Amino acid sequence: MDNVINLWPLLGIAAIVVGFLLRFNPVLVVIVAGFVTGFAALMPLGDILEKLGAGFLNTRNLPLILLLPLAVIGLLERHGLKERAQTWIAQIKTATAGRLLIVYLFVREVTAALGLTSLGGHPQMVRPLLAPMAEGATENRYGEVSPEVRHRLRAMSAATDNVGLFFGEDIFVAFGAIIFMHNFMLESANIHTEPLHIAVWGIPTAIAAFLIHSVRLVRLDRRLARELDALNGAALKAKGGR
């Protein structure tokens, strides 16, 4: 009975891995992988296109949350939202990029654990507010910073939002993932679990995620201090100041 399992569709996964490693355009890689998978499963071209179209139509609410805030955020950016965010953070003298992101990580994780997952996100929070504040706090301490430092801070801001969201939302009992796990184990093996237990046993990992990422943010601060102090010192020396 096991012999009838067709292993050829795994070629699609191989296509993905090879395509990403060779750094082809991801959209093309995914489309090609889709056709490879379909053909390997002996699906006719029409069926593959049909599945592709149906899938694309059914997942249209994915880009909605990205698209809708853009008009507001763009308009505010045009009128100095980023600049204002940087001035605001400059008032807090003790603020550093790492400390700011630790506070954000904590708030994001706790609110997500309470089911408030929409209090954050890349288009609404990270681009207009969090990343400019992280950049502003750093510039406030060390003066103008290089594009590389800027990019590192932005990437870390986006990463912090993800970590907070992922490891917070899964300990909220009413979150879909918990129900999904509960149902899967019940239906596939008749194993009964309490959704509340699944949520509670996620807490140790959630705490570990907060600690690990916070330590990395503290180290980010130290590394910035070391690099930028050295850079500023060298600049002063070159000027003959000290």
Next chain:
Amino acid sequence: MFQQQYLMWLAGIILLVVAILSWRDSHNPRRFTTGLFWALYGLIFLIGDWTTQLMSSLVGTPELGTRYLHITVGVLVVIMALIAGFGGVRLGRYHQRSEEEKQASARRLGNRLFLPALAIPVVTVIGVLAFNHIPGLQEAVFGAGNHSTLVTLFSMMIGCLLGWLIALKMTHEKPVQSMQETRRLLDAIGWAFILPQILATLGLLFTSAGVGSAISHLTENYLAVDNRFVAVTVYAVGMALLTMVMGNAFAAFPIITAGVGIPILVLQHHGDPAVMAAIGMFSGYCGTLMTPMAANFNIVPAALLELPDRNAVIKAQVPTGVLLLIVNVFLLYFLMFR
């Protein structure tokens, strides 16, 4: 009754306006393909029940109509992918204001600038809470049935509309300028904008082509291990790796849990299934942090933040992901077999 379709139409109209603005932007070296990309995407959002009915009346039966409609969309998606994949979506010019002008209005508007931006998440949360806790409200707005996704999207739309109106009033801009701003941000994201959707579609294609059953077949036959610690490690690391390949922990969870988790950890070693599920899913999330396949969390933000390295967010997350995965192996080992 408010239907999800109305949200799609709103998105479709925004994208079509963006397409027209793109075609008129003579500073974009590829303005025709850039506009075409957003226009095709806008058209796909306008598709709904009415197109299915139209198609059905053209070809005879509803089944055939739906099939032809899906094939047409499939062809459009391939065209969009080709435009995007071969650099057809480029940046144009967006009538940006100078640094000084921005600083000046930042001083003039002060903290009021935060108001419309914060209105989006705050109104969304208030909306979700109101719909879930005020009896009868959900039925009144959406009709009978379960609408958890629609509730969030609808509340978010209200938040965006409210924020938009406040922002327009505060900045004295015309609505068309806000569409120019949408276009500026969309062009900055570019091809990455459709990647999450194409990946989700690939997941569905994987399922119908039997990729999942092929992997479960392999895990059941080749990953059967007796040592308890090795089994725990195989479960957690396998979950992370398969999530990296599939881009979604929800796709990996059933496969690895059915292949290793239930037969070995629960039935053979008598571990606690609740602990296994909780930490297993989190191990999958560690994988999500480390893969370009989870485009909406990793690739789209890199584009949105205008980072030159599209893998920059993943690189920032890999140390957290790896360390947490190691912690998960030990948590699983010690908590599951108390």
